Amino acid sequence: MKFEPDNNGYYGQFGGAFIPELLYPNVKELEDNYLQIINSKEFQTAYKDLLKNYVGRPSPLYLAKRLSAKYGATIYLKREDLNHTGAHKINNTIGQILIAKQLNKTKIIAETGAGQHGVATATVCALMNLECIVFMGETDIKRQAPNVARMKMLGAKVIPAVSGSKTLKDATNEAIRYWIQHPDTYYLIGSVVGPHPYPDMVARLQAVISEEMKVQLKEQTGKENPDTIIACVGGGSNAAGAFYHYLNDKDVELIAVEAAGLGVHSGESAATSQLGEVGVIHGSKTILMQDEYGQIIEPYSISAGLDYPGVGPLHAYLHETKRAKFMNATDKEALAAAYELTRMEGIIPALESAHALAVLPKLSLQKEQVVVVNLSGRGDKDLETYTKHLSY
Numbered sequence: 001m002k003f004e005p006d007n008n009g010y011y012g013q014f015g016g017a018f019i020p021e022l023l024y025p026n027v028k029e030l031e032d033n034y035l036q037i038i039n040s041k042e043f044q045t046a047y048k049d050l051l052k053n054y055v056g057r058p059s060p061l062y063l064a065k066r067l068s069a070k071y072g073a074t075i076y077l078k079r080e081d082l083n084h085t086g087a088h089k090i091n092n093t094i095g096q097i098l099i100a101k102q103l104n105k106t107k108i109i110a111e112t113g114a115g116q117h118g119v120a121t122a123t124v125c126a127l128m129n130l131e132c133i134v135f136m137g138e139t140d141i142k143r144q145a146p147n148v149a150r151m152k153m154l155g156a157k158v159i160p161a162v163s164g165s166k167t168l169k170d171a172t173n174e175a176i177r178y179w180i181q182h183p184d185t186y187y188l189i190g191s192v193v194g195p196h197p198y199p200d201m202v203a204r205l206q207a208v209i210s211e212e213m214k215v216q217l218k219e220q221t222g223k224e225n226p227d228t229i230i231a232c233v234g235g236g237s238n239a240a241g242a243f244y245h246y247l248n249d250k251d252v253e254l255i256a257v258e259a260a261g262l263g264v265h266s267g268e269s270a271a272t273s274q275l276g277e278v279g280v281i282h283g284s285k286t287i288l289m290q291d292e293y294g295q296i297i298e299p300y301s302i303s304a305g306l307d308y309p310g311v312g313p314l315h316a317y318l319h320e321t322k323r324a325k326f327m328n329a330t331d332k333e334a335l336a337a338a339y340e341l342t343r344m345e346g347i348i349p350a351l352e353s354a355h356a357l358a359v360l361p362k363l364s365l366q367k368e369q370v371v372v373v374n375l376s377g378r379g380d381k382d383l384e385t386y387t388k389h390l391s392y
């Protein structure tokens with residue numbers, strides 16, 4: 001098995017670039033240049049410097065002793081929640097803003113659902129003094145007021161998408177429409193989704209997570225490889241980053257956790273690998289939740305970051321080839337896991353990350369087993385939800 005895309009951007013049958021012809025020059029320009037830029041010394045120096053001094057990397061690998069004792073394994077948390085802006089998303093936006101600058105782009109567009117990627121994009125645009133336009137569904141703008149305020153404070157223009165369900169997919173349509181009309185802009189995508197080369201590019205920019213894990217595990221356990229890595233999957237970028245340098249190490253079990261909402265088969269879920277079928281979404285062929293007419297089914301999860309009707313093509317491939325095990329957690333299970341981590345380790349996780357923690361009780365763990373849970377983000381943004389559901 002090969003976990004890098006082929007020359008046309010395919011992982012097995014998944015991936016590719018399904019885009020309107022008018023976007024072809026933009027995407028081609030990026031495709032022709034991204035690898036060379038990422039591998040250049042100039043990029044690596046600037047990227048590593050910002051990750052260290054601006055983001056605060058390396059993020060700690062923390063041995064969660066009480067959690068380990070409870071589940072009878074050796075459980076480490078990769079602390080992406082401690083990054084500047086509170087999640088892994090900044091690793092990607094820092095990398096892409098440097099690529100955009102190399103390509104001499106002066107205007108950045110992005111789309112956002114919960115607003116987390118919008119904030120991470122507005123942050124790096126402020127840092128680099130670039131114009132930033134964020135498309136966001138009108139419904140999401142109302143639901144995610146604090147993130148809208150952050151984006152505006154950072155100087156971004158937030159444009160409401162008023163068609164369809166006024167959520168993420170409508171914001172994406174608006175962003176693509178704008179991109180077609182303004183081909184001089186750089187489209188900064190927030191996960192391992194979109195037309196080739198985005199999924200591969202974003203995976204490489206998040207791969208710093210597993211690069212650090214190898215060094216930190218070696219220091220703390222004497223071995224680079226854990227037995228198991230667990231990460232939640234919305235589009236799949238934090239999981240891609242946590243898995244990346246272990247994809248070819250067959251002895252490492254990879255577990256991807258999707259949001260089951262009110263239950264996988266409740267009609268209110270985002271467990272794409274369980275419910276999805278092959279189709280095209282956001283410019284790539286992957287698995288997605290769709291009805292018999294190919295219309296996208298609105299996903300649901302208590303966690304806004306996992307509320308996505310597809311998964312990136314790498315994850316579709318990891319699922320098909322069984323290289324990763326796909327599990328899921330309901331809203332309730334995620335909430336319980338979030339309270340548990342808070343009370344046992346003093347860490348309030350993002351609701352997304354809580355889904356990864358929620359599968360710990362479902363695994364039959366061994367005492368010697370080294371497990372790394374990728375804690376993708378912090379829970380401050382979810383306090384209102386946590387407070388509403390706090391039952392003790």
Ligand SMILES: *Cc1c(COP(=O)(O)O)cnc(C)c1O
Pocket residue numbers: 087088089116117190191192232233234235236237238239305306350352353376377378
């Ligand atoms: C956005 C987000 C996710 C989901 O996105 P992926 O691309 O699947 O990583 C997960 N956790 C947090 C904290 C997020 O903000």
